[in-house]
Amino acid sequence: MICPYCQQPVDRFLSSEDGTGGFRCPACGADGVPLLYPQDYARHPAVPVSIIGPTGHGKSVFVDALLTHLERKVRWPRFSCQWMDQAGMRQTRDRLRLLREFGQLPDATPEVFPRPQVVRLRNVPRVGGCQLVFYDTGGETFRDTDKLRDAGRYVRNSPAVLWLVSLTDLEYPEQLTDLLTVYAQAMAEMGGDPRRQAVVLALTKADLLIDRPDLPPAARDFLFNDDLDPAGDAWDRLGAVSDALEEWLQAGEHRQIVNLVREQFRAARFCILSAQGAAARDQALQMELMPRGVLAPLFWLWRESLPAVRAGDVPYFTLAEAVAAATPGGTVRLDPGEYVLPETLSIAGPVRIEGPGAGRCAIRSAAGGAVLSVGPTAGAFFLTGVTVEHTGTAQADVVAVAGGKAVFADCVIAGGVAGPGAGGDGVRATGTAEVLLGGCVVERNGGNGVTARDAAAVTLTGGAVRGNAGVGVFAAGSAAEVRGVDLVQNRQSGVYLSGGVRGAVRGSTCRANGANGVLAGADARAELDGNACDKNGGHGIALKDRAAGAVRGNTCTANGAVGIAVVDRVTGEIADNRCDKNAVHGIAVEGEASPTVADNRCGENKKSGISYSGTAGGVCRGNVCTKNVGHGIRAAGAAAPELTGNTCRRNGGHGFVAADGAAPQFGRENVAEGNTGGDYQPERLGRRGWFR
Ligand SMILES: Nc1nc2c(ncn2[C@@H]2O[C@H](COP(=O)(O)OP(=O)(O)OP(=O)(O)O)[C@@H](O)[C@H]2O)c(=O)[nH]1
Ligand SMILES: [Mg+2]
Ligand SMILES: [Zn+2]
Structure with missing residues (x-):
């Protein structure tokens, strides 16, 4: 909110102590x-009418x-006008x-600082x-800098000022330029710009x-017909009058003043x-x-104080109205600025909302449920170059897509609040939704960064999913693809593939997440390719339940548990990965898992390079385990992997070890050298070929 006295933004007002209520x-x-x-307030933002003039x-x-x-005169449908306080009204x-x-x-x-008079307007067409x-x-x-800094200080933070000038009342020709000098100096002294x-x-x-015969015809016509309909051609007409007046002033004795306001202010409008x-x-x-014409300044103040949305060439000052009015497939363009929504913005048609960049334009709302809700659309919904942020404490996802195709490009999506009423997710895709996020940053949500359930499909390319309180990307829908994304510092896992999803994570960074870099469970089919999964609190990559994995070419370094953990009844292939310096094993295969573990390199892990336990099995081939603090490759419990062509060098424990009742099939091509605890344990592993 903007304070009506100082026009500074405030989150809330305090109760007053002077008893005036x-x-x-x-x-x-x-x-x-x-x-x-x-x-x-969100439905009735302040528009200061900061008046200056001799x-x-x-x-x-x-x-x-x-x-x-x-x-008394305005006849816009549903329009009303109301004083906001009794004192001002009286x-x-x-x-x-x-x-x-x-x-x-x-x-x-x-000449005193005036008590601001607040009048609320409702339902102005296209303005809201x-x-x-x-x-x-x-x-x-x-006339005087000192006085302006006191009685006129309301101009300090105004987005626009209204300068009223009577050309017939000038005391001397330079009175207007002098006023501008005083204005500029007072603003500089107040730290305004x-x-x-x-x-x-x-x-x-x-x-x-x-x-006056030289008065521009556009201006004269406007005075005779000053009806302005914000839902009609008002903006075109006002623009034409402004241009004509500017030209007229510039052609006469007031040319200086036109040049000066153009120079000193961000924009100048004339009426x-x-x-x-x-x-x-x-x-x-x-x-x-x-x-006559008294609405014109008000229209310009709306234009210059409220961020505008354009559907076609028509300006709107409420996003919801512009979106509702957009033709199917039409584009709604946002000016830089902040759009505060009083309620969830529901998208039912295939529109395209284009902002000037997530750093310059934000759609914010404190509404519960969602900031943006996309229903099934006949065609695609696009949102580009905008920050979408939930504010306040009401439970809400930020973007909820319940069906249809939704594309987000170069957006920031933040601020979801979790609770029984909502997941607090940045993006929540359900039903048959198909959601694409390109170069988006999904951050600071109380739930997951991105959630997909039901038959929803999500694709993320580039961008980041970071600092969310849940999982970075939780995909339990039909399909998920995460390509080139930074999944960083989420409190749970970076990516969690679950349900029956067919999910791929490629070329992404999963770093410093609270749980695992990537986790796949339930019946997910996971293709994890070329990712860097480092410094996560749990495992770099973990596969559990009945998941099937194709885990290739990843690096899993310095994780709090295992580099790649494969448990329960997981199958698939773990190949060409590097698992170094993890706090437990490089690769661990547990439970009844029976993956093919091939051509991986596991070095300097705190325990074994590769560890089998439970009744785990499968092929373990061509891996190189060096300088692990524990063993090179270890089989414990009742594990029975098939070990062929592996190399274990210079590990702190044994090169190969079969402990407890483990019965690995041990091929002759395995090589062990220079392991501190002995190359083979039991030693017959090294003497005999295959054995059981
Ligand atoms: N002809 C004509 N006179 C006007 C109009 N508007 C105001 N005036 C006259 O201009 C004089 C000053 O008007 P105010 O509105 O009091 O001027 P102000 O700018 O508030 O002046 P201060 O309060 O002293 O700063 C009054 O005598 C009005 O009758 C107008 O539209 N046409
Ligand atoms: Mg006055
Ligand atoms: Zn204030």
């Missing part, structure tokens, strides 16, 4: 934040005219009553909801300009309005207020 801002300490202001140029009358227009009501009933105009505004936060101080404030602000330059008292519709006499209106 408002909130206190933790950032600036101001009391009097309206109690209703934080309610449903005295007598029509600032206060503009505020009254805009409010009158919003309360004060303004009195002023508006004098104006509306008696034509009595406001006095000159005192917002809260206008009005600041209006006396124009003398802008106008280069990050937009300025909306509104020419006031247009009734006094309308007869024209008449708050009264006619001149007043003796501070009283002859007729009632007849505002």
